[in-house]
Amino acid sequence: MSAELALRGLVLGRGEVAVLAGVDLTVAPGEVVALVGPSGCGKSTLLDVAAGLVPPDAGEVRLDGGPAPDRPGRLALMPQGDSLLPWRTLADNVAVGARLAGVPDAAARAREAVTRYGLAGFEDHYPHALSGGMRQRAALARTALAGRPVWLLDEPFGALDALTRAELHAEVADVWARLRPTVLLVTHDPDEAAVLADRVLVSGPRPMGRLVEVAVPEARPRTPAARAAVREHVMDALRAQHAVGRTA
Amino acid sequence: MSRAWRRLALPVLPLGGLLAWQAVIWLERPRDWLLPSPGAVWWAAWDHRDRLWFHARATLTETLVGLGIALAAGLVLAAGIAASRALEAAVYPWVVASQAVPILSLAPVMAVWLDYTLTQIIVAALLCVFPVIVTAVDGLRGGDATLARTVRTLGASRGWTWWHVTVPAALPSLFSGLKLAAVFAVTGAVVAEYVGADRGLGYLTEISTAQFETALAMAAIAVLGLIGVLLFLLVALAERLALPHRHRATRPTWSTHT
Numbered sequence: 001m002s003a004e005l006a007l008r009g010l011v012l013g014r015g016e017v018a019v020l021a022g023v024d025l026t027v028a029p030g031e032v033v034a035l036v037g038p039s040g041c042g043k044s045t046l047l048d049v050a051a052g053l054v055p056p057d058a059g060e061v062r063l064d065g066g067p068a069p070d071r072p073g074r075l076a077l078m079p080q081g082d083s084l085l086p087w088r089t090l091a092d093n094v095a096v097g098a099r100l101a102g103v104p105d106a107a108a109r110a111r112e113a114v115t116r117y118g119l120a121g122f123e124d125h126y127p128h129a130l131s132g133g134m135r136q137r138a139a140l141a142r143t144a145l146a147g148r149p150v151w152l153l154d155e156p157f158g159a160l161d162a163l164t165r166a167e168l169h170a171e172v173a174d175v176w177a178r179l180r181p182t183v184l185l186v187t188h189d190p191d192e193a194a195v196l197a198d199r200v201l202v203s204g205p206r207p208m209g210r211l212v213e214v215a216v217p218e219a220r221p222r223t224p225a226a227r228a229a230v231r232e233h234v235m236d237a238l239r240a241q242h243a244v245g246r247t248a
Numbered sequence: 249m250s251r252a253w254r255r256l257a258l259p260v261l262p263l264g265g266l267l268a269w270q271a272v273i274w275l276e277r278p279r280d281w282l283l284p285s286p287g288a289v290w291w292a293a294w295d296h297r298d299r300l301w302f303h304a305r306a307t308l309t310e311t312l313v314g315l316g317i318a319l320a321a322g323l324v325l326a327a328g329i330a331a332s333r334a335l336e337a338a339v340y341p342w343v344v345a346s347q348a349v350p351i352l353s354l355a356p357v358m359a360v361w362l363d364y365t366l367t368q369i370i371v372a373a374l375l376c377v378f379p380v381i382v383t384a385v386d387g388l389r390g391g392d393a394t395l396a397r398t399v400r401t402l403g404a405s406r407g408w409t410w411w412h413v414t415v416p417a418a419l420p421s422l423f424s425g426l427k428l429a430a431v432f433a434v435t436g437a438v439v440a441e442y443v444g445a446d447r448g449l450g451y452l453t454e455i456s457t458a459q460f461e462t463a464l465a466m467a468a469i470a471v472l473g474l475i476g477v478l479l480f481l482l483v484a485l486a487e488r489l490a491l492p493h494r495h496r497a498t499r500p501t502w503s504t505h506t
C-alpha cells in the first residue's frame with residue numbers, strides 16, 4: 001500500500017500574498033519525508049494542495065507518475081489541530097476512514113485500533129471528553145485505518161507531552177514498517193524529523209520555494225548520535241534559510 | 249448555586265406574582281369581571297375544562313401545522329441559500345426584507361382570502377419561518393471547514409460530507425431557532441384568531457372578555473402560556489436526543505448515531 005507522491009512546481013497565492021512559489025518535492029513509495037519550516041511558511045497550505053482540496057495556481061500533483069485525481073480521496077490528510085467529529089464517539093471517529101473505504105469489518109477493526117493506540121476503555125467517549133493528546137492518537141488511528149497509500153500528516157504529535165510523544169513515535173514507526181505508507185510529515189520539531197523520517201526537507205519563510213534537503217546519516221532507526229547530527233543539520237538549514245528570507 | 253437551591257428558585261417568581269395578585273384582591277376588592285381572584289380563575293378553568301380543551305386543540309393544531317410548514321419550507325430554503333451563492337443573492341435579501349412588513353398586519357387581509365383555520369396556520373408559519381431560515385443558514389455556513397476537508401480526503405463524497413459533517417454542525421444553531429419558532433408560532437396563531445375565527449384559545453379569550461367572563465379569559469391565557477412552554481420543552485428535549493455529545497461524556501444507550 002504505497003505510491004509515489006510528486007509535487008511539481010506548485011504555485012499558490014492567497015489573496016495578495018504568495019504562499020507557494022514553485023515547490024518541488026518527491027516522496028518515494030513507502031518513504032517518510034519530513035518537512036520542517038518556520039510558522040506561517042505555507043506547510044499546511046502545501047498539504048491542502050497535495051490532498052487535492054485546493055487547486056494550485058500552477059504546477060501539479062502526481063501520484064505514481066500520473067496526474068492525481070481531481071477529487072480528494074487517495075491521499076489521507078491528518079490536519080493540524082482537532083479534526084474529530086464532535087458528534088461521534090471515539091470508536092466511530094476512528095472507523096470513519098475505513099467505512100468510507102468500504103472495509104467490511106470497519107467497526108471491529110476500529111475497536112482493535114483504539115486499543116493499539118492506547119485508548120482502550122474510551123471507545124464510547126465523545127471527543128470533548130478526551131484530552132488533546134488522546135484526540136491526536138485517535139486522528140492518527142483513523143488515518144492509519146483509512147488504508148490510503150499516501151498519508152499527509154500536519155504536526156500529528158503537536159499536543160503531546162515529551163514522554164507520550166516518544167512512545168507514540170515508536171508505535172508509529174512500527175505501524176509504518178508494517179503498512180509501508182508513503183508519508184509526508186510536517187513538523188516543527190527537528191528531533192521528531194530525526195527519529196521518524198528517511199529524508200528531511202527544510203523550508204525558508206513564506207513564500208515556500210525551493211526546499212533544502214539536509215544530510216541525514218544512517219537509515220532508521222538511528223543511534224542517538226546520528227539523531228543529534230540530524231537535529232544540528234536541520235537547525236543550521238533553518239538558520240541559513242531564515243537569513244536568506246531576511247535579505248530577500 | 250447547588251442543584252437543590254436552583255430547584256427552589258424556580259417557583260419563586262410565580263408564587264410571588266400570585267401572592268401580589270391575591271393581595272390586590274384583599275386590599276382593593278375589585279369587581280369580579282375587572283380582576284377575578286386566582287381562585288376564581290382556577291375554578292373557571294375547572295368548570296369550563298371541556299371548552300378549554302376544545303379550543304386548546306384548535307390552537308395547538310394551527311400552531312403545529314404552521315410550525316411544520318415553516319420548518320419544511322425554511323429548511324429547504326436555508327439549504328439552498330447555504331449551498332448556492334446565486335440563490336443567496338436572489339432570495340436571502342428578500343427573506344430579510346419581508347421581515348420589515350409586520351407579519352401580523354397581514355392577518356386581516358389573509359382572512360379576506362382564506363378560511364379561518366388556513367389564515368391562522370399561514371400567519372403562524374410566516375411568523376416562525378424567519379428564525380428557522382436565519383439560524384439554519386448560519387449553522388450550515390458556520391461549520392468547521394477542517395472537518396469537512398478531512399473527511400473529503402478520507403474519501404467522503406460531497407453528499408456524505410454534507411449529511412454527516414455540515415448538517416450535524418448546524419444543529420445547535422438550528423435548535424436555537426426552533427425554540428424561538430415554537431414560541432412565535434403560538435403567537436401567530438392566536439393573533440390571527442383575534443382577526444377572525446370560530447374556535448381557538450385566542451377566540452375564546454376575545455368572546456369571554458366581551459361577555460365579562462374575565463376569569464375564563466385569563467384561564468385561556470394561562471393555557472396558552474402552558475402550550476408555549478410545552479412546545480419549548482419539546483424542542484429542548486429533541487435537542488438533547490439529537491445532540492447527546494453536548495450533554496454527556498459517553499454515548500448513551502438510546503443513541504442510534506453510528
Ligand SMILES: Nc1ncnc2c1ncn2[C@@H]1O[C@H](COP(=O)(O)OP(=O)(O)OP(=O)(O)O)[C@@H](O)[C@H]1O
Binds near residue numbers: 045046080206
Ligand atoms: N485562507 C487564507 N487566506 C489568506 N491567507 C491565508 C489563508 N490561509 C493561509 N494563509 C496565509 O498563508 C500562509 C501560510 O499558512 P499555513 O497555514 O500554510 O502556514 P504553516 O506553515 O502551516 O504554519 P504553522 O506552522 O503555524 O502551522 C500564512 O502566512 C497565512 O497568513
Ligand SMILES: [Mg+2]
Binds near residue numbers: 043080
Ligand atoms: Mg500549519
